Amino acid sequence: MLRSCTQLVKGLTCRPSARCRLDAVRSRGVVDRISLVPFSNASVTTDCALPNDSWSPDMLEQFNKFMEMTRDGTWKRLPSYRKFMEKVTLGGKEYVLKRAPNSRFFMRSIDKEGLGFEYVMFLNQAQKRLVCLFQPGIYLEGPPGFAHGGSTAAILDSTLGGCAFYMAGRIMTGNLNINYKSPIPLGSVVLVESKLDRVEGRKVFMTGHIRSADGQTLHAEATGKSLFVLSQP
Template sequence: MRAITELPSALSSKPRDFSLPNSSWGPEMMRLYERYNSQCEMETEGGEKQKGPWKRLPSYNRALKFATGGVYLSKIIQSKARLFTRNIRDPGAAFEYVLFVNSEEQKCVCIFQAGHLLEGPPGHVHGGAIATMIDTVTGTHATVLSGPVMTANLNINYRSPIPLGSTVLLESSLDKKEGRKTFISCKVTNTDGSKVHSETTALFLSINVSHLLLGG
C-alpha cells in the first residue's frame, strides 16, 4: 500500500517533509522512489542495518526573518514566504520531487513528476519550470558538496519536451571545484535513460550567509 504523508495540523510545530510520497505520486514515481530509498539503508548478512550509498534529502518550506541588507521581514511576509518549488498546497499540481545524494560518487539524483500547472507548450512542461528544477537539483548538490552557494551560471540545452504528468530523472554530478567555484553537470532523461530532455552545465559560488543577510 502506498504511504501517504499527511499535512500537520495548524497547531503542530513539526514541519512537513515534502519529499515523502503522497497520493498524487504515480506508479513510476513510486517505483523509482522505492528503488533509491531501498539503497539508503542496507541489511548485512548478519541481519544488521547499515547506511547505504544513497541518502534521501528532506525538503521543507523554509522560514525567513530577514531579507538582503538585514531588513527584518514583517510577520505577514514571514508567514507567507515559501520555497518557490513548494508554494502550491495541492499535491501533484506542480513540482513533485525527491532528491537522493551519493556522497562517495559525488552524485545527486532527483525524481521529478510534473504537474498540470507547469504547462508551457500545449501538453508539455514549461522550459522555465524545467530550469527551476535543474537549478534546484544542481544548487542543492553544490550545497551538499561546498556549503552555502549561489548560482553564478546555468547553461541549459533543451533536447526534447517533457510531457505534462510524466516522471523524469535529473542526474547531477560534480565536474570540479576551484576555490569558491563548484562546477556541476546535470542531465534530464526519461526514467529508463533512453531519451535526453536537457543537458546542463552550472557554476555555483560559495557564499558567507552572514554577508548575504547583511548585504555584503
C-alpha cells in the same frame, strides 16, 4: 535573500553540515557549520519528499528503487519542506537565519499535491551526486501537455544547486547553461542527475541532465560550465 539578511536568533542546536561563509554574519566571524531544518510551524513542517496520492506508479517505482539503495547508507533521501530555516554555527554559537514572514520555498509553493513540482532528491556523498525524481504537474505547463522551460530550469537549478550545497557549502547560482533536447510530458517521471565536477576557489562547477525514467529519452543537459559561487568570506 539570505545574503542580505541580518536577523539572527541564538541558542539553537545545529547538526554538522557543509562549511559556509555568509555576508550577513561576516562582521561577527566565520561560519563553521550550516544545516537546513523545517520551520516549527505546523503548516510548513510536512516533509514533501514522501509519496502522496498524486504520485504515479512510475514515480513510486523509482522512489522504492532509490529507497532500497538507501539501506546500506550509500544514498540518502533528503527531506524537503515548504519553508526551512538555515542554522549556522559561528564562533561556537548557534544561530538561525530568519526568512521573510509568510515566505515559501519556491519549489514547494503550491499547496495542492501533484499540481506543481512533485519531487524527491537522493544524495550520494561519496560519488558527489544528487539525483532528483521529478513528476511535473499541470500547473507547470508551457507548450500544450509539456513542462514549461522555466520549470525545467528550476528543477535543474535546484538539483545542481542542492548538490553544490551539500558537497561544497552555501552557494548562489552564478551561471546555468541548459540545452533543451526533448519536451517533458506533464505527469511523466524524469530523473534529474547532477554531479560535482570540480571546485576552484569559490567556484563550484556542476554538470547535470534530465532523462526519462526508462532512460530512453534525454530531455535536457546542463553543461559543464554551470557555475555556483560559494558565499563570500
